[in-house]
Amino acid sequence: MIYDIAINNCLCFVDDSFINANVGIEGNKIKYVGKQNVKGDIEFNEKAVLIPALFNAHTHVAMSLFRGYAEDMPLMKWLKDKIWKVEKKLKPKDIYWGTMLGITEMIKSGIGSFSDLYIYMDEVAKAVGESGIRAVLCYGMADRGEEERAKKELEIGEEFVRKWNNEFNGRVKAIFGPHAPYTCSPEFLKKVRERAKEVKSIVHIHVSETQWEVEEIKKRYGDTPVNMLERIGFLDSDTVIAHAVWLSDEEIKVLKKRNVSVVHCPVSNLKLSSGIARVRDMIKSGINVALGTDGAASNNSYNLFQEMKFTSLLQKIKYMRADAIKSIDVLKMAVKNGYKAYGINGGEIKPEKLADIAIIDVKVANFYPLYSIENSLVYSAYGSEVTHLIIDGKVVMEEREILTFDEEKVFDKVEKIKEKFI
Amino acid sequence: MIYDIAINNCLCFVDDSFINANVGIEGNKIKYVGKQNVKGDIEFNEKAVLIPALFNAHTHVAMSLFRGYAEDMPLMKWLKDKIWKVEKKLKPKDIYWGTMLGITEMIKSGIGSFSDLYIYMDEVAKAVGESGIRAVLCYGMADRGEEERAKKELEIGEEFVRKWNNEFNGRVKAIFGPHAPYTCSPEFLKKVRERAKEVKSIVHIHVSETQWEVEEIKKRYGDTPVNMLERIGFLDSDTVIAHAVWLSDEEIKVLKKRNVSVVHCPVSNLKLSSGIARVRDMIKSGINVALGTDGAASNNSYNLFQEMKFTSLLQKIKYMRADAIKSIDVLKMAVKNGYKAYGINGGEIKPEKLADIAIIDVKVANFYPLYSIENSLVYSAYGSEVTHLIIDGKVVMEEREILTFDEEKVFDKVEKIKEKFI
Numbered sequence: 001m002i003y004d005i006a007i008n009n010c011l012c013f014v015d016d017s018f019i020n021a022n023v024g025i026e027g028n029k030i031k032y033v034g035k036q037n038v039k040g041d042i043e044f045n046e047k048a049v050l051i052p053a054l055f056n057a058h059t060h061v062a063m064s065l066f067r068g069y070a071e072d073m074p075l076m077k078w079l080k081d082k083i084w085k086v087e088k089k090l091k092p093k094d095i096y097w098g099t100m101l102g103i104t105e106m107i108k109s110g111i112g113s114f115s116d117l118y119i120y121m122d123e124v125a126k127a128v129g130e131s132g133i134r135a136v137l138c139y140g141m142a143d144r145g146e147e148e149r150a151k152k153e154l155e156i157g158e159e160f161v162r163k164w165n166n167e168f169n170g171r172v173k174a175i176f177g178p179h180a181p182y183t184c185s186p187e188f189l190k191k192v193r194e195r196a197k198e199v200k201s202i203v204h205i206h207v208s209e210t211q212w213e214v215e216e217i218k219k220r221y222g223d224t225p226v227n228m229l230e231r232i233g234f235l236d237s238d239t240v241i242a243h244a245v246w247l248s249d250e251e252i253k254v255l256k257k258r259n260v261s262v263v264h265c266p267v268s269n270l271k272l273s274s275g276i277a278r279v280r281d282m283i284k285s286g287i288n289v290a291l292g293t294d295g296a297a298s299n300n301s302y303n304l305f306q307e308m309k310f311t312s313l314l315q316k317i318k319y320m321r322a323d324a325i326k327s328i329d330v331l332k333m334a335v336k337n338g339y340k341a342y343g344i345n346g347g348e349i350k351p352e353k354l355a356d357i358a359i360i361d362v363k364v365a366n367f368y369p370l371y372s373i374e375n376s377l378v379y380s381a382y383g384s385e386v387t388h389l390i391i392d393g394k395v396v397m398e399e400r401e402i403l404t405f406d407e408e409k410v411f412d413k414v415e416k417i418k419e420k421f422i
Numbered sequence: 423m424i425y426d427i428a429i430n431n432c433l434c435f436v437d438d439s440f441i442n443a444n445v446g447i448e449g450n451k452i453k454y455v456g457k458q459n460v461k462g463d464i465e466f467n468e469k470a471v472l473i474p475a476l477f478n479a480h481t482h483v484a485m486s487l488f489r490g491y492a493e494d495m496p497l498m499k500w501l502k503d504k505i506w507k508v509e510k511k512l513k514p515k516d517i518y519w520g521t522m523l524g525i526t527e528m529i530k531s532g533i534g535s536f537s538d539l540y541i542y543m544d545e546v547a548k549a550v551g552e553s554g555i556r557a558v559l560c561y562g563m564a565d566r567g568e569e570e571r572a573k574k575e576l577e578i579g580e581e582f583v584r585k586w587n588n589e590f591n592g593r594v595k596a597i598f599g600p601h602a603p604y605t606c607s608p609e610f611l612k613k614v615r616e617r618a619k620e621v622k623s624i625v626h627i628h629v630s631e632t633q634w635e636v637e638e639i640k641k642r643y644g645d646t647p648v649n650m651l652e653r654i655g656f657l658d659s660d661t662v663i664a665h666a667v668w669l670s671d672e673e674i675k676v677l678k679k680r681n682v683s684v685v686h687c688p689v690s691n692l693k694l695s696s697g698i699a700r701v702r703d704m705i706k707s708g709i710n711v712a713l714g715t716d717g718a719a720s721n722n723s724y725n726l727f728q729e730m731k732f733t734s735l736l737q738k739i740k741y742m743r744a745d746a747i748k749s750i751d752v753l754k755m756a757v758k759n760g761y762k763a764y765g766i767n768g769g770e771i772k773p774e775k776l777a778d779i780a781i782i783d784v785k786v787a788n789f790y791p792l793y794s795i796e797n798s799l800v801y802s803a804y805g806s807e808v809t810h811l812i813i814d815g816k817v818v819m820e821e822r823e824i825l826t827f828d829e830e831k832v833f834d835k836v837e838k839i840k841e842k843f844i
Contacts, residue, residue, distance in 0.1 A: 064790070065791065067790075067791065067793075067798075067802060068791075068792070068793040068794050068797040068798055068801065068802065069793050071749060071794075071797050071801070072738075072744050072745045072746075072747075072748065072749070073744050073745065074743065074744045074745075075744075078744070101787060101790055104787040105787040105788050108787055108788075267731075267735065269739075270735035270736065270738055270739045271735055271738065271744065271801075272738075272744055273738040273739055273741075273742050273743055273744045273746075275739070275742075276739060299801070300788075300797070300798075300801040300802045301788055301801070301802055301804075302788075303788070303804065306728075306731075306804075309689075309728075310732075310735075313689065313692035313693055313732075314692065316494075316692055316693065316694075316695040317691075317692045317695055317697070317698065319695075320695050320697075321496065321695055322494050322495050322496045322497075322500070322693065322694055322695045323494045323495065323496075324494075324695075325494075326494065327493060327494070363833065365523060365526040365527040365530055365829065365832075365833070366527050366530075366722075366723055366724075366725070368486070368489075368523055368832075368833050368836050368837065369487065369489070369490075369836045369837055369839070369840035370490070370837075371489075371490040371491050371840070371844065372490050372493075375490040375493050375722070376489075376490055376722075379489075379490065379493070379693075379721070379722040379723070380489060380490065380722045380723055382723075382725065382728075382804045382805055382806055383804055383806075384804055384805075384806035407787065410787075410790075411785065411787070411790050414790050414791045415790065415791055415792075417791070418791035418793070422793065
């Protein structure tokens with residue numbers, strides 16, 4: 001048997017640990033994982049580590065355009081005085097190039113899938129198509145309590161799902177994305193929920209990012225954000241909430257009961273001084289917690305290796321116990337739980353799973369000596385150790401070089417776009 | 423004029439901001455910084471960013487051997503059950519290779535100087551000599567209240583200073599390193615202080631790393647660590663204290679009054695769940711705060727770009743204000759304040775300063791678009807963007823390749839040494 005791609009002599013992430021194995025890929029699926037040497041049209045013999053391509057489960061990729069533009073400001077002031085102002089200057093083509101820039105950084109650091117909620121999403125979808133990456137995309141809807149606006153926003157959101165869902169051999173999954181409980185009315189959220197059920201779509205939303213939001217929702221509806229969403233029937237196993245920084249014990253129970261997935265964004269939560277989420281408690285209670293970078297303006301990187309290190313270390317300081325969270329659980333947040341949250345058939349190096357794989361060079365100073373691969377990936381990796389990235393069975397990056405588009409051109413374009421913001 | 427090394431067309435860190443300039447190096451000093459094009463025996467024309475080589479102001483480099491060996495344990499348990507046990511197995515040659523491994527990672531991420539407190543320091547000094555890096559070295563002395571031991575420890579410490587200070591064209595600065603107030607008696611500390619004054623040496627010590635330490639010192643001496651050290655006359659402008667996590671307002675005032683320098687080690691302080699230091703308050707009060715990685719076992723990286731991002735973000739969450747600390751102040755902690763703390767004539771790209779310079783490639787996805795270099799260095803850099811490193815006027819790394827030793831050999835050696843720990 002000659003596979004499309006054969007990878008021999010690797011340490012592979014299988015069943016939540018690392019084993020010596022060879023991997024055969026056919027079409028967009030992994031077809032063989034085992035001890036037999038495999039042959040392929042493309043062959044890699046890397047003596048490297050293979051993990052599922054990392055999944056950036058919450059971001060606004062085109063915000064790479066604002067990376068470093070406004071620093072050191074609290075969330076609401078940062079949004080109102082800076083980000084919302086420059087966002088008004090954005091043209092669709094800018095979103096395309098900003099997305100391509102973010103995709104460049106993500107591919108370089110091993111991210112094979114991302115979930116994006118933003119505006120001009122057609123451009124994001126096009127960039128996904130051309131770059132070869134996988135993505136869960138939604139138009140960020142906000143009615144702000146206005147009936148006319150609610151109608152229009154839902155139309156745009158639905159049109160986007162109709163137009164793009166399953167495009168590019170299924171690499172795009174288009175879903176519904178109401179922005180947040182403080183920008184969307186309960187009536188609007190209920191309507192979105194209904195439509196999503198009808199077309200079997202996942203719903204992605206920001207929830208409990210800041211203390212301000214919790215107080216605001218209490219003031220408006222007499223309830224915390226999660227409890228308000230539960231009351232209106234919004235929460236379900238097809239709901240993915242981003243941030244979830246400020247949760248009560250009761251809210252954690254509700255999220256578990258409804259099988260809601262949570263996306264933890266540790267760097268962004270620090271950068272905007274939002275807080276440190278109760279990841280240890282969520283994991284202990286059995287909630288599926290994935291990892292996200294959020295937009296580059298509040299990060300400023302699209303690098304899940306960084307997010308892993310921050311996740312682990314912040315939990316230690318939040319609970320003041322160094323055993324607050326295990327490396328293996330943090331690794332799963334980055335390489336497995338995002339796929340689970342969005343119902344995508346990846347996140348494991350196993351036959352019949354999608355061939356979304358990152359190859360990591362461990363022959364670098366920062367990985368020696370190698371006692372434990374999961375510890376090295378979580379605590380020692382910079383992200384630059386990723387040499388190859390396979391997405392949907394295609395080699396998108398080889399020896400750190402992106403094969404699907406010209407990154408220099410992307411850099412030139414964004415430097416020009418920058419001019420109108422400064 | 424033909425310089426030894428000429429670097430043209432760079433953005434240089436001069437007087438705490440970045441300007442377009444060309445740089446000429448002669449011997450081990452910077453001789454020219456200005457608009458004129460310069461020529462040299464070696465020429466770089468990089469359109470890159472030039473910063474002073476980063477200064478890792480507190481570490482135990484050879485602990486790279488234990489990177490990933492013991493994870494997720496509190497400080498005292500981690501030291502007693504794990505680290506102190508394997509340290510007993512260490513032979514001098516192991517320290518040499520562990521140090522070479524740590525130096526490899528440091529050079530790769532732009533660190534040109536480090537301050538090391540450990541055992542078998544002759545081996546560390548030899549590694550510094552051979553690798554071309556600069557270092558402040560001290561034997562970590564601890565009398566543990568025993569008179570005989572005190573005598574022996576001071577002898578080893580003094581002998582080390584006599585033997586190595588100013589070796590390798592001054593690249594080694596050998597100083598005194600009493601371990602900590604909880605491992606050294608006040609009498610011993612006073613004796614070290616006197617000897618250091620006599621030979622005009624700097625003294626480096628761990629202080630107030632954990633809440634446990636503060637309580638322990640209070641129990642023993644009825645005073646907090648900084649106040650106890652002040653009472654015995656230990657604190658002065660030639661004292662450099664590592665960690666300083668748990669400080670009262672009064673202790674911050676004492677440190678400022680005595681012009682003590684502090685080394686902040688944010689990642690280590692999280693990893694061992696020690697706490698988050700009051701960097702904002704220390705900087706506001708005018709204390710010189712430098713940055714350190716601590717040993718790799720509690721980090722697990724020797725990468726000051728990571729420490730910069732952690733420093734900035736942790737201060738935001740500690741004070742719950744996103745403007746807690748400015749990027750430029752964080753950058754200075756990494757590239758300037760370490761030189762100041764240890765009295766080394768570097769940390770600025772200026773004539774007559776030591777030619778210790780890192781060249782950084784900003785033409786990478788994670789730096790686009792480039793609004794502000796200091797923001798990019800603090801928030802967006804991985805460390806792998808450093809392409810060249812000049813130390814003491816010599817090119818130690820060119821195009822990411824170390825010129826002074828064979829890194830593959832280092833990797834092979836440490837993999838063999840590892841065997842006796844597992």
